Amino acid sequence: MFIINCPYCGERDQTEFSCGGEAHIERPKQPTELSDDQWAEYLFMRKNIKGVQFERWNHAHGCRKWFNMVRDTSNDKIQAVYKMGEKPPVK
Amino acid sequence: MSKNLRINKNNFIDQTTRISFKFNGQKLFGYKGDTLASALLANNIHLVGRSFKYHRPRGIMTCGSEEPNAIVQIGNDPSFTDPNVRATEIELYEGLDASSQNCWPSVNFDIGGINNFLSPLLPAGFYYKTFMWPASFWEKYEYFIRHSAGLGKSPTKSDPDIYDHQYSHCDVLVVGGGISGIISAKLSAEKGLDTILIDDKSFLGGSTIFQENECYKINSVNSNKWLANEIESLKNYPNLLIKNRTSLAAFHGYNYLLARENLTDHLSINERKGKVRQRLWKIRAKKVIIASGSIERPLIFSNNDRPGIILSSSIKKYIDYYGVKTGENISLFTNNDTAYETAISLYKSGVKVNVIVDIRKNSDSLIVKEALDLGLKVLWESTVVDTQGYKRIKSFEVMKLSDDGNNVVGDRSKYNCDCLGISGGWTPMVHLFTQSGGKLKFRNDDNVFIPDENKTPSNQISVGSCNGEFKLNEIVVNTIENLKSFLSLSNSCYDGIKIICPDEKSKRNIWLLPSDKPIGKTKPFLDFQNDSTAKDVKLALREGFKSIEHVKRYTTTGMGTDQGKLSNMHALGIIADTTGTNMGELGTTTFRPPYTPLTFGAIVGRNVGEFFDHTRKTAIHNWHVKNKAEFENVGQWKRPWYFPKNGENMHQAVQRESKAARDSAGILDASTLGKIDIQGTDASEFLNRIYTNTWSKLEIGKCRYGLMLNEDGMVYDDGVTTRLGENHYIMTTTTGGAANVLSKLEDYLQTEWPELDVYLTTVTDQYSTISICGPNSKKILAKIVPGLDLSDNNFPHMSFKNTKISNVNCRIMRISFTGEHSYEINIQSNYAEDVWIKCMEAGKEFNLTPYGTETMHLLRAEKGFIITGQDTDGTLTPSDLQMDWIIGKKKFDFIGKRSLYRSDTIREDRKQLVGLLTEDPKEVLEEGAQLVENINKKPIEMLGHVTSSYFSPNLNKSIALAVVKSGKKLKGKKLIVPMENKNINVTITDTVFYDKENKRLNA
């Protein structure tokens, strides 16, 4: 169980958070203009890689804020946390 | 049989306090400080159990948590009995009652022992190979397997003991109280760090504390005396917490560790009363120092499992620590120097070791010299090839090793004994290190896996023998030096420490010792608990298993409750030798938590019974209790299910309640519905985007039903939302969906539409909701709020009014989930019970009848209103539910809109919601029952299933909702509901059964 540095609250135990899956998948502005395949790409396709992954997290039992996290899924090392709308600080 | 093998030694055992205990019904005595194992050995009892597969007699083999054989059942009380307890770990207490496991009728005569003679028929994978076919026989096999397998017996009654959880945060956690752990704890505490030291034993000091050998000196005193002083000095640190009898169970990432503290298992039954039995520590440490030590390896030769064959270091502990002789005619068998320490300890306690069999060519270390000087006989370059004795070893046979060690030469010579000590070298306990994510490296030198310092997670360090340091000087000096950098110390209280210890140079390791017999005729046990032999491992390799993980599962090596602490290295070694692989490339199996088994009690702690989960009760709950409601769990909520009167059953109560609601008036506590207060200048736009229908044109003071979809187009939640002001709405959600809806809305607001000015607040608990429905509801409300104009003109269906009941502000919505003229009173929760009682009083003359969830479900089903989560299951679109009317087709976008015309969602043969009527109007269908058209054509095609089903007293017939393939087009079609004993004929109908014209809403 890792410790997550909520950008609003500071370090808290992982049990206070919930993971919202892959980050930086923007909801299409005009879904009606997308083909079935394009919409399915947005709707269903998510990466699940061993290595550095960009994820959305929610401080569900805390400030209830959503934020982004860069985590290495192979060792759970958190490389960065940053607020929604901010550019990822690492590549 | 009954002999006293105790020598007079009072250092650690209090031989003035005698303790009586029972083993297999026999009354015996031991002393305070004994473990069950040491007390049994003092009574000359070695045979404690039978092995898992062959039911071979097995004895105490070790003195610690690695014990594979001596696992016993404690007590026989149906609540307190404890299975699979290691006799080597449990401390003796007055009245301890232990018995052997895995044997029937007794450990001395065990019918399962026949398996031993059948063992040629029970090779590795026997269960897999034999019981897999024919498949229809499985049930018969299962009966046999379940009765012949298994270890202890579970308690049959619930556990009355108290268990605790405690969180702890510290700077440094030291795991293990041996010499390196003690040094670590002192260095950390000395630096002023908040330190916790845990050790699984009742005493600190590990094996050094009873090392009386003069060859080991620290600063000119014997190492045991030096260490005793160090332990004493730990008392001076208020920042050091020492936890004995505490075993580390798991080491998770980010230095999060679980440890189980035993608080009462060593006390007599009377002393335990009212005390917490075990405490699970959840420790978050800034730094972790692992000092978990090492365990001795056995040697692998034929019949190496007989009672009386004990690890040499354990024999030493039994004599030096417990003052117990493990036999009167002891011999030793070794591949390293440590057995000689055992021989010297025994000699000093008056037991002369008969012979030491050593596979090495020689050794010139100090300790060996000392043993030879004492006149002990050593058989160099020799190996034990076999042993004799059924319930206790009687003799062993020795042969000379060939030069390369692959064969034996010459003749067998036989030696009598009643105890054989075996010493195969040492295995660092790296379990915790690997659990935490650390990677191991192999040291060819002495065949050990040790932590790879380059692949160690940050903020942890392994010290002492768990780090592969086995010599006293290495252990002490390296621990000090490594900790100085780990804890950033410029100097330490140990600087300049002087250590004298013997040096072992001669090394030889043979994983599977050779024999003069072919391997098929031998029984060299690897995993003593699971009865797997070196033969089994070789067979698995011959059958094509290559991965160590596969070999492990196929042969069950290392899969017992000891997790193969003794067997893993030999299994790896034999695989490496057989396949010609380097052990380092082979790798190890994965060590998983817990390190030693945990009780369920410790895992759940106080979260049992009513503390298992939160219980949510509405503000009117007490009234429901007083009025004899039966309750239903809806999520965490307790909701009145029905209100039985005069011994009614559920069916009778529901029929009465639902009739009353339609004939006159009914009242429902709807407080559990989720309520979300929505404010902000973009509130209307927000609702437009999350609901399928249009909200911007909703007038202030009006209510509207909304359907919420997931982005995949499937119905997610529904409820009525009311516009309280220009920029103010209150949304209701389903009871079960309240929390999820709120977090989903927050998610969209924060991540997709941060530009919207909208604020969400949950007010589910703050407001209670009382729903009054039925043709007389208006008259009842008029009595409660006499000043309010209830005319359809002023207060039409789907509108709301702010008003007061007895000076308390409330919101009354005229909305209906039953199809009746009805009102929902929303009031601050602390006034809710009072208002409810007022309603009941006002409604008395109209037979106002309280009803529960069951009647609510029935009434809405009569009207064909869905319950999300009951009639929907996350695979139905609004169109599937025949609710196309609620889709705002002209809207630019809303959550899920695009998905409503994916190729899959526009299929016409999707499952769609329909009504069902049974041919026999009295026949009530079972919810979940399948619907089929043709039962003769096999395989029978399943067309759908029943989602809701009731007997309607208002229609006097059975009604049901169902989802059916292409259901929309099938109105009037006859289908069959096949049940176990009959087929029920049904007809597909419209979903609305009652008051299709909605006349009653304005009645």
Ligand SMILES: [Zn+2]
């Ligand atoms: Zn936060």
